[in-house]
Amino acid sequence: MIEVKELKKGFGGDELVLKGISTTFEKGKTNLIIGQSGSGKTVFLKCLLGLFRPTEGKILYDGQAYSELSSENQRTLREQMGMVFQGSALFDSMSVEENIMFPLKMFTKQRKAERRERANEVIKRVNLINANNKLPSEISGGMQKRVAIARAIVNNPKYLFCDEPNSGLDPRTATLIDNLIQEITHEYEITTIINTHDMNSVMEIGEKIVFLQKGHLAWEGSKDTIFRADNDDVTNFVYSSDLFKKVREAVIKDSN
Numbered sequence: 536m537i538e539v540k541e542l543k544k545g546f547g548g549d550e551l552v553l554k555g556i557s558t559t560f561e562k563g564k565t566n567l568i569i570g571q572s573g574s575g576k577t578v579f580l581k582c583l584l585g586l587f588r589p590t591e592g593k594i595l596y597d598g599q600a601y602s603e604l605s606s607e608n609q610r611t612l613r614e615q616m617g618m619v620f621q622g623s624a625l626f627d628s629m630s631v632e633e634n635i636m637f638p639l640k641m642f643t644k645q646r647k648a649e650r651r652e653r654a655n656e657v658i659k660r661v662n663l664i665n666a667n668n669k670l671p672s673e674i675s676g677g678m679q680k681r682v683a684i685a686r687a688i689v690n691n692p693k694y695l696f697c698d699e700p701n702s703g704l705d706p707r708t709a710t711l712i713d714n715l716i717q718e719i720t721h722e723y724e725i726t727t728i729i730n731t732h733d734m735n736s737v738m739e740i741g742e743k744i745v746f747l748q749k750g751h752l753a754w755e756g757s758k759d760t761i762f763r764a765d766n767d768d769v770t771n772f773v774y775s776s777d778l779f780k781k782v783r784e785a786v787i788k789d790s791n
């Protein structure tokens with residue numbers, strides 16, 4: 536579980552980017568951060584990852600504040616974090632298997648054979664078939680995303696962060712990737728936090744949704760409550776696509 540308490544983040548200018556956010560991201564759930572461009576989602580995710588130091592406030596990882604840990608414990612906490620980057624960010628010159636073994640080389644003292652064995656466990660888990668020796672450029676975007684997920688979970692993280700995990704994927708592949716992230720989250724009881732613009736993801740895997748608006752937490756809820764959110768900004772965000780406008784009309788018609 537990650538608890539965020541009155542988190543503020545600025546960069547020295549007049550205005551703070553994050554203006555006092557408090558929320559909780561539970562273990563074993565897919566937690567989504569949504570909001571318009573520039574609302575502060577990436578800055579929030581970077582604070583959660585420990586890449587930005589909060590200007591004020593606290594982030595507690597299962598009760599522990601990063602800033603209050605010894606440097607050794609900070610390293611342990613960082614090792615417990617997995618990250619799926621937008622665009623996958625695989626190493627182009629390494630094979631699929633080498634990409635996935637990489638965090639084990641960085642963070643563990645395992646021998647190569649052990650690293651390979653563990654990498655192949657996760658390769659199987661994410662359904663990457665016959666791809667071990669291929670280069671990232673030789674596989675599809677959806678498969679690259681599976682490699683990125685495998686690499687993020689190879690070290691058994693307690694916390695998984697995903698930045699726009701669907702960007703650039705066709706809708707069907709995007710749904711498969713969303714479902715894979717959710718299955719893994721449930722199976723390994725990970726606290727997963729996903730930064731997304733994608734309303735399909737919201738509807739598929741939005742177990743907890745945090746809506747940011749100009750650096751404030753403007754609304755929080757789940758995929759089951761977002762259609763009835765009593766907040767104009769959320770409503771405008773949700774119904775900015777024609778498809779969801781139609782869904783809304785159908786829901787309202789149904790409930791009358």
Ligand SMILES: Nc1ncnc2c1ncn2[C@@H]1O[C@H](COP(=O)(O)OP(=O)(O)OP(=O)(O)O)[C@@H](O)[C@H]1O
Binds near residue numbers: 576
């Ligand atoms: N390193 C930085 N220094 C100064 N300002 C920054 C920095 N990083 C982000 N910002 C500012 O913070 C605000 C929020 O940016 P952020 O990237 O978090 O938005 P976002 O919601 O992720 O947008 P998008 O959906 O387009 O990625 C922007 O006004 C941006 O200019």
